[in-house]
Amino acid sequence: MTVLYNVLLVLHLLGWAIVFGGALAGMKKPELPAGVLHGILTALVTGILMVGLAESTSAGPDAINHMKVGIKLLVAAVATGIVVYGVKKPAKVTRGFLGGVAGLVVLNVAIAVLWR
Ligand code: HEM
Known part of the structure; x- marks a missing residue:
């Protein structure tokens, strides 16, 4: 499960990188590059899956900080x-x-x- 968790973390970080890079790249026109929606959905889903895995298996951090993750979820939403x-x-x-x-x-x- 740890490998799966770490793969999700990689996808999570790549997802947000796509959103950030895409938003900056679109500044010139301005426009929203198509990949940004995929990036944000990837990152949102992987974040939620990581919390689920960490809660139900030994993968990830020993304890999830629910306040922190809740605020992150709100910002991401x-x-x-x-x-x-x-x-x-x-x-x-x-x-x-x-x-x-x-x-x-x-x-x-x-x-x-x-x-x-
Ligand atoms: C704009 C939205 C988000 C950004 C920019 C973001 C960014 C990050 C970054 C940079 C890390 C790596 C931190 C580290 O390992 O020290 C991380 C880890 C993580 N994120 Fe997010 N995240 C976002 C949304 C979410 C959401 C919505 C959730 C879940 C509801 C979530 C759950 C997690 C979890 C579980 C980790 C792993 C923590 C660990 O293994 O210690 N994230 N995120």
Whole structure:
């Protein structure tokens, strides 16, 4: 289960990297690159699966910090909502919109790494 957990963590990090990189790459036009929706859904699903695995097996950290993961889930849900809106209404995608998506990813990276 540890291997599966670690594979999920790799996909989790790649997912957020795609969202962050995609949001920055789209700034020029501005537009939401197609991969951003896939990246955010990958990261959201892998994050939830990691919590499930850590709770039900010996994989992952000894104890999940539910407050931390709950806040991360909330931030990720808002980011996902914004991305889904942007995909449905491409004309509404502005630089501020993309900056908001990238900022929420940075916020969650900071929460993930700094809150221990
Ligand atoms: C914008 C959203 C998110 C970002 C940017 C993000 C980022 C990260 C980063 C950078 C790590 C590695 C931290 C480390 O190993 O020190 C991590 C780990 C993790 N994330 Fe996320 N995450 C996000 C959303 C979520 C969500 C929604 C969940 C679950 C509901 C989640 C669950 C986890 C778990 C379980 C770990 C592994 C912790 C460990 O093994 O110690 N993440 N995340």
